[in-house]
Amino acid sequence: MAKPTVAIIGRPNVGKSTFFNYLAGRRISIVDDKPGVTRDRIYCDVEWRGGYFSLVDTGGIDVESDEHIPMMMRRQAEVAIDLADMVLLMVDVKAGLTAADEEVADILRRSRKPVIVVVNKVDQIGQPPPAYLEFYGLGFPEVICVSSIHGNAMGDLLDLIHYGLPAQGEEPENSAVKIAVVGKPNVGKSSLINRVIEEERLIVSEAPGTTRDAVDVRVMHKGTEYVFIDTAGIRRQSKVREDIERYSVMRSWSAIERADIALFMVDAEEGVTEQDTKIAGHAHNEGKASILAVNKWDLIKKETGTLEEYRKTVHEALGFMTYAPVLFMSAKTGQRVERVFELAEYVRSQSVMRISTGTLNGFLGEMVTQVQPPADRGRRLKVYYMTQTGVKPPTFVLFVNDKELMHYSYLRYLENGLRKSFGFEGTPIRLILKEKDRD
Numbered sequence: 001m002a003k004p005t006v007a008i009i010g011r012p013n014v015g016k017s018t019f020f021n022y023l024a025g026r027r028i029s030i031v032d033d034k035p036g037v038t039r040d041r042i043y044c045d046v047e048w049r050g051g052y053f054s055l056v057d058t059g060g061i062d063v064e065s066d067e068h069i070p071m072m073m074r075r076q077a078e079v080a081i082d083l084a085d086m087v088l089l090m091v092d093v094k095a096g097l098t099a100a101d102e103e104v105a106d107i108l109r110r111s112r113k114p115v116i117v118v119v120n121k122v123d124q125i126g127q128p129p130p131a132y133l134e135f136y137g138l139g140f141p142e143v144i145c146v147s148s149i150h151g152n153a154m155g156d157l158l159d160l161i162h163y164g165l166p167a168q169g170e171e172p173e174n175s176a177v178k179i180a181v182v183g184k185p186n187v188g189k190s191s192l193i194n195r196v197i198e199e200e201r202l203i204v205s206e207a208p209g210t211t212r213d214a215v216d217v218r219v220m221h222k223g224t225e226y227v228f229i230d231t232a233g234i235r236r237q238s239k240v241r242e243d244i245e246r247y248s249v250m251r252s253w254s255a256i257e258r259a260d261i262a263l264f265m266v267d268a269e270e271g272v273t274e275q276d277t278k279i280a281g282h283a284h285n286e287g288k289a290s291i292l293a294v295n296k297w298d299l300i301k302k303e304t305g306t307l308e309e310y311r312k313t314v315h316e317a318l319g320f321m322t323y324a325p326v327l328f329m330s331a332k333t334g335q336r337v338e339r340v341f342e343l344a345e346y347v348r349s350q351s352v353m354r355i356s357t358g359t360l361n362g363f364l365g366e367m368v369t370q371v372q373p374p375a376d377r378g379r380r381l382k383v384y385y386m387t388q389t390g391v392k393p394p395t396f397v398l399f400v401n402d403k404e405l406m407h408y409s410y411l412r413y414l415e416n417g418l419r420k421s422f423g424f425e426g427t428p429i430r431l432i433l434k435e436k437d438r439d
Helices: 016-024 068-083 099-111 130-138 154-164 189-197 243-258 274-285 306-317 339-351 357-370 408-422
Strands: 005-009 042-048 051-057 086-092 115-120 142-145 177-182 215-221 224-230 261-267 289-295 326-328 383-390 395-400 430-435
Touching: 005 016, 005 068, 016 042, 016 051, 016 154, 042 154, 068 099, 086 099, 086 154, 099 130, 115 130, 115 154, 130 142, 142 154, 177 189, 177 243, 177 274, 177 339, 189 215, 189 224, 189 261, 224 339, 243 274, 261 274, 261 339, 274 289, 289 306, 289 339, 306 326, 326 339, 357 383, 357 408, 408 430
Parallel strands: 005 051, 005 086, 086 115, 115 142, 177 224, 177 261, 261 289, 289 326, 395 430
Antiparallel strands: 042 051, 215 224, 383 395
16 A cells, blocks of 8 residues: 655744654654754654555755755755655744745645645644634645644644545555666666666666666566666765755665565676665665666676676675575676566565465474574573564564563574575565463
């Protein structure tokens, strides 16, 4: 189920982060009376009436400042507006309608996104102060008074958001398979997609940073629709100097999050670098099915066993992702490019595989018999049963007597057993512990 995005936008110091923390249910954004404390976009998921949306906190938009940091914050907010399904324009009833509010409202009108004007700091319960009426002058039909500190009228606002967002429903079974093509600059991401679709759709250059935005490219293959998401190359943070590149990188991370599969590309001549490890780690942490594509394989001098030795080296460097298949290919010559579809379908099927509870507990009994659970100071871990609770990635709950007795090595033993018995190649596995009193 796709989660819509709601961005909180406004000038500095109108209470955006306090509002964000209230809906998040915890203190995520830093709150201070000094304007400009929030600089980066911050996300959390909000549940209301059985639906979920992603809430985005942003730095205040200072339209008059030409200093570097305020300009960066403004651009961050503009990216958030661009990606949002709905925008909350936050204003301060105590300060009244300001010229800065009108400037921000003008930006939002040009975006053509649905907007709710949220008049903050209305702390008294009951009839709102007449001053709030002037905010209708911004030209948006929905205006609501709230208090981020006391939570006044938050339920009414959440109803407006809920009913104003695009309908949230299950994706149709024949929905396109989304593949984010990610990696460092100049590893051949755009070249691969051009080769896959047999068309010079994307600009290709040896200059790093040619791709600025995440671009969706659709293609049909054997009756299945695929969306390849071309992304900007992700460099080390210390190497990212231009503001526009920072936002390109942010969209690359976002592309991974919305994809079904991460196709992670490595330069065969360079091998796996520290930055490659970070990029792959993000896909792993997001629970994405993954393919490791070693590109420019045509440039490698081969001897007997070169391929298997290189595969071993890749898996050693990415020890947390040994489950991912490795594809040796050349986007330039087309070598093995056709296998991208085959592997994509395979790892996707593995990521949505379900195992019945009865089969799982038969497996668990065998594993516990072969290797006893760990013990500590006379107490032994007891694993009562397990069940699968989700897919993408496959997620399993283990009911135990005491979570503190579980050792990482035993969890790894169980994960390896699951892979050996059922497959799950190309996808992470999540094991969650829950304590259960046997009585």
